[in-house]
Structure formats: C-alpha cells, structure tokens
Amino acid sequence: MNEQAGTTGAGMGEAAGGDDGTTMGVADAAVIMQEASDRARRQLRVSHRATFTIWGLGLLLGYGSIWLTVRGQQPFHGLPPATFAVGALLSSASIMTGVAQAQADSGVGGLSAVRQRIHLLAVLAGFAAMFALEGALAHTGASRSVIGVFEASAPVLVAGLFYFTTSAVWLDWPVLGLGIWLLVVAAVGGFAGPSGVWAVDALAAGLAYLLMAAIEPWLRRS
Amino acid sequence: MNEDGLDPVIHAPARLRIVVTLAALRDGDDLSFTRLQELIGLTPGNLITHLRKLEDAGYVTAEKNGSGVTARTSVALTLAGRAALERYTMALRQLLDSASSRLLSPHRRPGKRRFGAPRARRLCCRGRRVPSIW
Numbered sequence: 233m234n235e236q237a238g239t240t241g242a243g244m245g246e247a248a249g250g251d252d253g254t255t256m257g258v259a260d261a262a263v264i265m266q267e268a269s270d271r272a273r274r275q276l277r278v279s280h281r282a283t284f285t286i287w288g289l290g291l292l293l294g295y296g297s298i299w300l301t302v303r304g305q306q307p308f309h310g311l312p313p314a315t316f317a318v319g320a321l322l323s324s325a326s327i328m329t330g331v332a333q334a335q336a337d338s339g340v341g342g343l344s345a346v347r348q349r350i351h352l353l354a355v356l357a358g359f360a361a362m363f364a365l366e367g368a369l370a371h372t373g374a375s376r377s378v379i380g381v382f383e384a385s386a387p388v389l390v391a392g393l394f395y396f397t398t399s400a401v402w403l404d405w406p407v408l409g410l411g412i413w414l415l416v417v418a419a420v421g422g423f424a425g426p427s428g429v430w431a432v433d434a435l436a437a438g439l440a441y442l443l444m445a446a447i448e449p450w451l452r453r454s
Numbered sequence: 455m456n457e458d459g460l461d462p463v464i465h466a467p468a469r470l471r472i473v474v475t476l477a478a479l480r481d482g483d484d485l486s487f488t489r490l491q492e493l494i495g496l497t498p499g500n501l502i503t504h505l506r507k508l509e510d511a512g513y514v515t516a517e518k519n520g521s522g523v524t525a526r527t528s529v530a531l532t533l534a535g536r537a538a539l540e541r542y543t544m545a546l547r548q549l550l551d552s553a554s555s556r557l558l559s560p561h562r563r564p565g566k567r568r569f570g571a572p573r574a575r576r577l578c579c580r581g582r583r584v585p586s587i588w
Contacts, residue, residue: 256467258549261460265543268471268494272478275493276485339489341528343482 278336280407281448283329287391288441290325294318295384295434299427308377308426322387347401354397358390380426388437389418406444406451413440459545461538463511468496468504473539476514476531484517484530505529513538 256264301312337348366386369379392414399408414437421432464473471494479485485493491501508514513535518527531539 256465256470258460258546258553260467261465261470261546262550264467264470265474265546268474269478272475272493276478339486339492340479340483341486341526342479342484342530344480345483 276336276340278333281445282332284441284445284448286325286328288438288445290322291441292434292438294321295430295438299430299434302380302427302430305427308380310376310380311383351398351401355390355394358393359387362386362390377426381422381429384426384429384433385418385422388414388421388433392418406448410440410444459548461542463507463513464538464542466504468494468500469508472501472504472508473513473531473535476529477536477539479531484528487516487527487529490529508535511538
C-alpha cells in the first residue's frame with residue numbers, strides 16, 4: 233500500500249491524482265461508487281412499490297365497489313353501468329404503471345427492452361383473448377352468473393400468469409409468489425358466486441398487492 | 455494497475471461513475487449516450503473523452519445506430535469492464551480494511567477489541583462515513 237495514495241489512517245481522504253483534472257482518495261472512491269450505484273438503480277429501475285400500491289388500491293376500491301353494487305342481487309342480473317368507472321380506474325392504474333416503466337426504461341436498450349416488449353404484447357394478447365372469450369360465452373348463451381364469475385376472475389388470472397412469467401424472465405421470487413397467489417385467488421374465488429367473487433378478489437388480490445408494496449423495500453435489501 | 459492495485463483507467467471520478475452506472479444495467483443491456491449523460495452530469499465533450507479512454511481499455515463499447523435525427527449512440531459495459539470493476543472494488547475494499555486494521559492495531563490488546571471494524575472504518579476517513587458498498 234502506498235501512503236501517498238492515501239491508503240492509511242488520516243491519509244484515506246487524501247488525493248490520488250485523477251487524469252480528469254480532479255483528485256480522488258480511496259474514501260472518495262467508495263463514496264462515489266455508492267452514490268453512482270444508488271442513483272443508477274433509482275433511475276433505471278421502476279419502483280415496484282408504487283406499482284403494487286396502485287394495483288392494490290385499484291383492486292380493493294374497484295372490485296370492492298362493484299361488490300357493493302351487485303351484492304344481494306337475486307337472481308344475478310349483471311354489472312351496473314358504474315362498472316365503467318371501475319374499468320377507468322384500473323385503466324388509469326395500467327397507464328400510470330406504463331408511464332413509470334417507460335420513464336425508467338428511457339434510453340435503455342438491448343435484451344431487457346426486447347423482453348419488455350414481448351412481455352407487454354403477452355399481457356395485451358391475454359386481455360384481448362379474455363374479452364373475446366367473454367363474448368363467446370355470451371354468444372353461446374351462458375347465464376349472467378357464469379359471465380359474472382368470468383368477468384371478475386379472468387383479469388386476476390391474466391395478472392397471475394403475467395407475474396408468473398415475469399418471475400421466470402427476471403428470476404424474481406417474491407413476484408413468483410404473487411403470481412401463484414393470484415392464480416389461486418382466480419381459481420378459488422369463483423366458488424363464492426357471481427357477487428361474492430368480487431369481494432373475495434378485492435380482498436385476497438388487493439391486499440396481496442398492498443402487502444407486496446409494504447415489504448418490497450425489505451425484499452430488495454435482503 | 456497503479457501501486458495501490460487500483461486500475462488507473464477506472465480510478466478517476468467521472469470514469470468511476472460511468473462504469474458503476476453501466477454496471478447497474480442487466481447483462482446484455484446498453485444505455486443511450488444522452489441518458490448516460492443525464493445520469494452522470496457531464497458535458498457531452500467530457501463524456502466522450504472519458505468514454506474513449508474506457509473504450510481504448512476495452513471496458514466499454516459505444517455503437518452508433520441510425521442517422522440524422524434518429525441516430526442513437528448506445529454505450530455498454532463489456533465483460534472485461536465488468537471484471538475490471540470487480541477487481542477495482544476488491545482492491546478498494548482491501549485498502550479500506552488495511553487502513554481500518556492499522557488504525558486499530560495500536561489500541562488492540564489480546565482478547566479485547568476496543569473498536570469494531572465498522573467504527574474504525576468510519577473514524578479513518580476524517581469523520582466521513584464510508585458507505586458499505588460491499
């Protein structure tokens with residue numbers, strides 16, 4: 233070790249000449265590394281915490297308010313026009329998520345960008361197929377109850393598969409857990425009936441998202 | 455390598471920031487010149503100068519795609535660059551550890567430590583706290 237380069241004792245902060253006109257000691261280098269790394273991670277990676285919070289609140293409020301309007305329907309005669317407001321709420325959540333992702337991805341190219349595009353296409357195709365299938369169910373004479381269960385469970389199913397595949401691409405284990413949980417909720421929630429399924433999905437899926445938002449910083453650190 | 459074992463190509467504030475920022479990307483990813491400039495806070499001229507030095511050392515690649523208004527220069531860390539950063543980080547850690555232990559040694563009695571290493575590390579840097587990047 234050499235003393236001049238500031239490697240010992242009080243010399244830690246002393247300068248080692250940099251050829252960019254500035255000087256840097258070992259301690260300075262460590263500080264610069266930490267700051268640059270923190271800044272890059274903060275700016276280049278989207279905050280999952282914000283995304284999970286948006287979706288958790290969207291599901292809790294959206295599905296919860298639908299349940300409040302359809303509970304007690306005997307027989308079940310479908311969703312009220314207010315459903316469009318819920319659709320708008322969840323669409324806003326999607327747009328906010330997309331904007332946050334786009335800001336983080338700005339300027340980033342290569343394999344990640346290709347993966348993101350394929351992933352986005354998969355989600356869009358999943359939702360398009362879901363709406364087509366709902367049309368087919370109505371066309372073949374499925375009852376309002378069957379369609380009601382489908383309308384509540386199918387988006388959760390698509391979201392669950394989305395997180396499942398996300399975890400495969402990025403090897404993100406907490407997200408894998410969320411994906412599995414959403415698939416279970418989608419599969420089991422329907423047994424609560426065309427009204428109850430909205431309450432089950434609002435609580436089970438919405439709270440799961442909020443839990444993920446709460447523990448996300450801890451998961452990233454560990 | 456200089457006599458401290460620190461790679462002189464990386465051991466300059468601007469180039470250290472560039473390499474660390476590019477290392478935050480996932481394998482196979484690159485970053486546009488303008489976004490890198492925004493993250494590092496250098497003028498285009500300065501950034502080009504430092505990128506050229508890193509490119510000459512084989513630590514980064516810069517590739518220009520398109521032409522005119524659609525032109526995009528993307529910068530990526532090479533495998534050699536990533537390995538060099540790892541070596542640099544290890545060398546830096548050793549220097550800090552060595553400084554910490556030197557600070558500890560005059561006060562140490564067998565079987566009884568007066569300071570913990572983290573505290574010594576904080577003290578050795580003139581009151582500035584050295585972050586735990588490792």
